[in-house]
Amino acid sequence: MPELPEVETIIRELKGEILRKKILSCQIPRESYLRGQDAKIFTDGVSGKTINDIDRRGKYIIWRFEGSAGVLSHLGMTGKYVKLSPEEQSPKHTAARFGFEGFDLILDDARRFGRLLYFDREEDAEPLQGIGAEPFSEVFTAEYLIEEFKNRKRAVKELLLDQTIIAGLGNIYASEILFRAGLHPMKAGETISASQAQLLVEHTRKVLEEAISHNGTTISDYRRVDEKSGEFQDFLQVYDKEGEPCPKCGEAIRRIVSGGRSSYYCNKCQIL
């Protein structure tokens, strides 16, 4: 569900609720959400800790405690955070419940594609190994993309979704970026020129910045903390717009499936 702009939005709001606060209790109703980590290791590691910082790497939310310990939270497709009063019942698909002074924080995830992990040392946290370039970092350049796309016959749309290349893009923003850059989603990675790679870099940053400033995109599942919606859906140009006119040329937007995911594009404005 959430891509980089949604995760950024959630982090900003989580900071307002739990930064500098102490976790008094922790329940994990379904241990499988920890993906093999012992539930006792998680709950013991977390209980009594104060959250000193909240950060992001790719689509992972990072809670940092004193020292180098902390928590990784990936929201999968449907994960969301909701504040409840201590006497309220947990929602049906609660993956975790954290007790704070005066309120509880629930992590609710209907499809359970998300994940939680306690780490002693962030440098050793396995999910963070091998995550690719952050779009707003200086290592994310046209030269970097050219190098990563070299000899890759896979569609550029699928390469944009590859978290080991670029951190944080998902299906909505990959389609929007390719539309703005004028590149067909099925275009083979190795055929991207230096100037096209430059366009990808610029439009990636621009789309993400705009989406962050509008609190992300809410189409169906994504919710900010406490069920609030984002607003960037009002600014999407192609995603989920099959059959609607292209905002640039009026031709009908098409949908194709590649890598098992839908891509939306204009066959006239986006070149192969």
Add this chain to the structure above:
DNA sequence: AGCGGAACCTGTCGGC
């Protein structure tokens, strides 16, 4: 190594 496809889950929506 890299690729395509299936699997993991639950919910919703559209068609018949």
Add this chain to the structure above:
DNA sequence: TGCCGACAGGTTCCGC
């Protein structure tokens, strides 16, 4: 109303 298939902001695993 009800059933069925398609599809959903993601990732990982498996076989070629």
